[in-house]
Amino acid sequence: MNELDELRHWEAGAPPLDDDTRHRARVRLFAAMNEPAARPVRRRRPVLRVAVAGAVAAAVVGTALVAVNTGEEGQEPRAKAPVASPPLGNVSARTVLNGAAAYERRHERTTAPRDDQYTYTREITKETEQGTGEVKRHVSEIWRSVDGSKRSWIMELGKGWWSKPLKANERLWPPQDWDTLEKLPTDPEKLIATLLKEMDAGHKSGFYDKITDQEWSIIQSHLAGLLKLVPVMPKGLRPAAYEALGMVPGVKAVPNQKDAKGRTGVAITYTDPMLPGTPHERAFIFDPKTYEFLGSRDTRTSGTGAKTKTYTQLSYLDKWAITDKVKQRP
Secondary structure, eight states: OOHHHHHTTTTSSSSSHHHHHHHHHHHHHHHHHOOOOOOOOOOOOSOOBBBSSSOOOOOOBBTTOEEEEOEEESSOOOOOOOOOOOOGGOHHHHHHHHHHHHHHHHHHHOOOOOOTTTEEEEEEEEEEEETTOOOOEEEEEEEEEEESOOOOOEEEETEEEEOOOOTTOOOBBSSOOOHHHHTOSSSSHHHHHHHHHTEEEEOSSSSSGGGOOOHHHHHHHHHHHHHHHSSSTTTHHHOOOHHHTSSTTEEEEEEEEETTTTOOOEEEBBBOSSTTTOOOHHHHHHHHTTTEEEEEEEEEEESGGGGGGEEEEEEEEEEEEEEESSSOOO
């Protein structure tokens, strides 16, 4: 047996690497090949302000005064995609997110609302207090001004308030007005490049080997915010965001996770390289066979010191619509 035969049989019984592992290895390899051994750590501050208030800040679309239910009892089941996924325990985050993008492209329904209208969303949240196990159910309703020029009404966790329009020099991530959302790229690589440009990172095409851990952390935060806070988007944007999230090193697929309706799915989680060992609080849960998005899991706290309470939140979008007036229910 010569050296080539020995190499051919070396570790022949080992399982193949998944897409996520290959991507992370490629990023590290290219970084080592193209950067000096003692590369200084680059520190950049994002120029976008991330929206933090609210369980869902909706920029959604539909037909005026026609509600769209998303999985309630009595509704005809959606057509299921052919089952071609690998065993749940071995699936990679990129496989799940690419599958979710494909599912979304087959089922997404979009329209162009008028600037003078409002996007309405109704989200259901099952909240469990971790200390006592007490469970509460919240209904969140939001009427968001389509062009952002008028006040929006936000009601979450039993409280409601008016959200004022942004000032001329203010910017918010994720964007809430439909016109700005339509300008975001529907190609995952271009979407990441847009976020890097907003960070003033100065990368060009073929840039993946140049992205730092800090920049990946910000990219993940912005993509997760877009997916969570904008439940329905212009055509092609959500699939691109799913695929872009799958390119982020540190995203993982965790099987056998329950959603707000008690369904078992696969959760996409994130380990921040800037905070090693600290689990990320937000997760997206998908059907393990079709990769349909089921809902999200978040953590929130209230109080301070000894009175601090921590809650686990499981949420799903119940319905959405376009209305002509604020607080007008479809």
